[in-house]
Amino acid sequence: MSETSAPTAVKVIAFQLLDKEYALPVHQVHSIEKLMHITRVPGTVSFVKGVINLRGVVTPIIDLRSRFGLADDRYDDTTRIIIAARDDMEVGLIVDGANDVLDIPLDAIEPQPEVVGSLGDEYITGVAKLEKRLLIMLSLEKIFK
């Protein structure tokens, strides 16, 4: 992902989804927003919650929980919208909480352990172990599909 000169670590935004921690490379994240009014867009797939007004730009919102087929979405004070961008697409991801920027040493990232049928494994690019934390690295490409 980050291919700067001899990178030893990758900077990520860590966020919470149910009881697990996930991470996205920091260069893919534009901003983190508090939950705001979402306008439902009819006729779209169920995980697209609608669109928000992000400083004048209409931005579509994906609920990551329903994207991954996790338990129902309930929003509270810690719920955040991570505005992530890939190519020319900008999409907000609803997560349960986001409050960490971490440096993950590259050697700490391992490929996803191969277990058949594990939940949402197609969205995962790897798993990083950091002291006691386990971070699941996500692929935006797959989430946007």
Next chain:
Amino acid sequence: MDTNQYLEIFIDESKEHLQAMNEHLLELEKDPTNIDIVNEVFRSAHTLKGMSATMGYEDLANLTHKLENVLDAIRNHKISVTLEIMDTVFSSVDDLEAMVLDISAGGDGKRDVTDVVTKLLQIEQGEPVSSLSVPSEQPPAPVTEHNLQYDEFERTVMEQSKEQGFSCFEVAVSLRADCVLKAARVFMVFEVLEKCGEVIKSVPSSDQLEEEKFDEQFTVTLVTKEPAEDIEEKVKKVSEVEQVTVTEIIQSAVPSPEQQTEAPVEGSAEQQKQPAAKQVEVKPAEKKGEENKGSKQAVSNKTIRVNIERLDILMNLFEELVIDRGRLESISGELNHSELNETVERMSRISGDLQNIILNMRMVPVETVFNRFPKLVRQLSRDLNKQINLEIIGAETELDRTVIDEIGDPLVHLIRNAGDHGIEMPEERTAKGKPAVGTIKLKAYHSGNHVFIEIEDDGAGINKDKVLKKALDKGIVTEDQALTLDDRQIFELIMASGFSTADVISDLSGRGVGLDVVKTTIESLGGSITIDSVEGVGSTFLIQLPLTLSIISVMLVEIEKEKYAIPLSSIIETAIVKKEEVLNAHNQQVIDFRGKVVPLLFLEDIFSVPHQEDDDRFYSIVIVRKGEKMAGLVVDSFIGQQEVVLKSLGNYLTNVFAISGATILGDGQVALIVDCNALIK
């Protein structure tokens, strides 16, 4: 003054076209067999040629024309792309760039291009490219006296015609001092000369001659096959001609243009407004530029080109401001602090003004485009020897800047087309019982959220059979397809790529590139073009364009707790109907609306809005239409009418059914815009 206004546009657009040509040529070099790329280059060249001819930069137009011929030959597989050809083409584009640069620096765009022109001609004729520069075959000839200076192009013409066995003469004509109708005599002389051969230059220029801006004498350069004595004899037959001297021009004796080219245009500033001659027209502007750099700069600083993207960003930021303004207003209302109130009120007013300015910044009257056309048509009628009158209606109609920027070229093509193919020669028109002067009507008007531009001519109309035959010949349609086409579809064939009904390629149109470019450009703007034509009566090209790509008037409605915006342009009216009045017809609920049966569409169901039972006795209905068809959209309540900024849903959400976009309301929430066209089949 006049030309300056167009000069800016011309320079900008020329640069764009040259850039495009360069890019495509580079691609072509990588992929020499790709005819599509050649077509692209050709189109740029074609437009550039048209523009520079209109602006009066003949050297530019001539070189482009040569280049175009070569490209045309490549396109038609007459010659294949080789390295030498590419080199020559590139160097001619370099020359073109240098000319445009010269023009933008206040020069006259003249440049010695003999070398390149010769090479281009060789290529066109399929000869191998030699590295020769200015032809040097001519033996040193006895120097004859010359009154005239020739520029590169004129010299090339002379060289070429010599190779083909023509001779060039300078015909010096003196009129009698007591001659009353000098212009008429000049005209007669010209007529005589034009029968003998081709007039390539005159001093003073033909326009000055027409206006009698000369003393008794004038000189004409003629390319002909007739001997000098005959010419002399013929010209002398014109009455009131005192003396005629015919001198043959020997190529190598022709003075080079570097020495001096401007001589004939002294004192022509007054003629700026005159219809005319390319050379004369542009020069006053240049002169001003040279004499007074300061004032020229002032002119060019009046407008600036701003990237539309920046305007978009400005608009987005401003919307944010509006939302915060709303909040500030409500806070100050609560606090009830008089000074705060005052400040907030002031701020509201200012931001209101600002809003208008920002919204209007993108809107430009079509006048800015139409302005160039009277001149174009004048030039056109002169070149074609036709009498054409241009009527412009609705020049004040406003259009989004992005649309305006793109619409110029297609309109130029269409007007040229109308003049060239539509309007007949005066004699023909009189024979048909039409007024000798043909009319091209250019009309712009708003209708719904569209702007229509009509180009109507009262010319010959389109000959369906001829079009169809040509389309069959060119393989654009098959025999089977041809049988099923209706009139309009047949007319539209003239916009197919590679189609051209003109038998002779003229300088103006008839290469079959114009109209298909027109069609693609208009479609890329989200518009459409239709053709109506009655043979012998005339043709109408109707262009439909979206009014703006950003601001529309909508009716806001509420469905349960969701707000939707319905474009006002689709709405006929709103109505409140009792539930009992709704009728059932074939599983379809309908109402009787002013004697018409209108089907009802429940937006609640279509948009699957989370539903609550209600016992309203009435339906609120928005009657919308698409063309002739109508439908009633059932909503919960009407909120009101509003101007909103149209936004796309982004690249992620594409093709959402019945939603054409979104907008941001005053409270910062997003409302979706209903696409009525998708709802009515």
